[in-house]
Amino acid sequence: MSTTTARIGTQRAGGPTVRAWSVDPYAAALRAGRGPLFLRRADGWLLPLDVERWCAEADAADLEVLRHCEGAVLDVGCGPGRLLTALAAQGRRALGIDVSEAAVARTVRRGGQALHRSVFDPLPGTGRWGTALLLDGNIGIGGDPPALLDRLTHLLAPGGLVLAETVPCPDVDERVLVQVTDARGTPGTPFPWARLGTPGLLRHAHEAGWRDEGHWTADGRCFVALRTGRATGRR
Numbered sequence: 001m002s003t004t005t006a007r008i009g010t011q012r013a014g015g016p017t018v019r020a021w022s023v024d025p026y027a028a029a030l031r032a033g034r035g036p037l038f039l040r041r042a043d044g045w046l047l048p049l050d051v052e053r054w055c056a057e058a059d060a061a062d063l064e065v066l067r068h069c070e071g072a073v074l075d076v077g078c079g080p081g082r083l084l085t086a087l088a089a090q091g092r093r094a095l096g097i098d099v100s101e102a103a104v105a106r107t108v109r110r111g112g113q114a115l116h117r118s119v120f121d122p123l124p125g126t127g128r129w130g131t132a133l134l135l136d137g138n139i140g141i142g143g144d145p146p147a148l149l150d151r152l153t154h155l156l157a158p159g160g161l162v163l164a165e166t167v168p169c170p171d172v173d174e175r176v177l178v179q180v181t182d183a184r185g186t187p188g189t190p191f192p193w194a195r196l197g198t199p200g201l202l203r204h205a206h207e208a209g210w211r212d213e214g215h216w217t218a219d220g221r222c223f224v225a226l227r228t229g230r231a232t233g234r235r
C-alpha cells in the first residue's frame with residue numbers, strides 16, 4: 001500500500017481542483033472526444049484517462065451498474081455524460097455535477113441534465129438522492145475517500161446507495177497529488193486524488209457505518225455497492 005498524504009480541501013468552485021479540471025488539456029480532450037490524457041503523479045507515473053470511453057455510449061459494464069440504481073440518481077463527476085444519457089433513456093430522474101464546464105456542456109448537448117458544481121458545493125436534492133454514482137475512479141475526488149463518503153451520506157436519502165468503481169488492484173489505497181496532462185504541454189495545477197481497490201473502499205466504508213451491498217467485476221472493471229447506515233437527518 002502506498003500512501004502519500006496530501007492536504008485535502010473541500011474543493012469548492014474556484015478552488016485548485018476545480019481549476020485543474022476546468023482548463024485544457026481536459027477541456028480540449030473532451031472537445032476532441034479523445035486523449036491522450038493522464039493524471040500525472042509527483043513521481044512522474046502517468047495514469048491513463050479513458051476519454052474515448054467516457055465520450056462514447058454507456059457500455060455493457062456501465063449498464064450493469066445502472067441496473068442497481070434506486071430512486072433519483074446523482075452522477076458525481078459526470079464528465080461528458082454517457083451515464084446520464086443512458087439513465088434518461090431508461091426514464092430515470094438523474095442529475096450530473098462536474099467542476100469542468102466543458103464536461104457539463106457536453107452532457108447537456110447529449111440530452112443529460114448537469115450542473116457546473118463541485119460535490120462539496122450546496123446541491124439541489126440534498127438528503128433526497130436515491131443513488132450516487134462514483135464511476136471511472138471518481139471515489140478519488142477530493143483525495144480523501146472517507147470525506148467524500150461522509151459528504152454523500154448527507155446528499156443521499158436515508159438508506160441511499162453509492163455505486164462506486166474501484167481500481168482492479170486490490171491492494172491499492174493511495175492518496176496523492178496529481179496533475180491533468182496530455183504528456184505534451186505543461187501539466188495543470190496539482191490537486192489531491194485517491195485510488196482505492198475494493199478491499200480499501202470496503203474498509204473505509206465499514207468504519208463509517210456503510211453496509212456492503214455487493215461487489216462485482218465486468219469487462220476488467222471493479223464495482224462496489226454501498227448502502228448508507230444513516231437513518232435520518234440532513235445537512
Ligand SMILES: C[S@@+](CC[C@H](N)C(=O)[O-])C[C@H]1O[C@@H](n2cnc3c(N)ncnc32)[C@H](O)[C@@H]1O
Nearest residue numbers: 011021054077078079080098099100118119136
Ligand atoms: C476521472 S473523470 C470521470 C469521468 C466521468 N465519470 C464520465 O462518465 O465521463 C473525473 C471527473 O470528475 C470531475 N470532478 C473532479 N473533482 C470534482 C468535484 N469536486 N466535484 C464534481 N466533479 C468533480 C472532473 O471534472 C471529471 O469530469
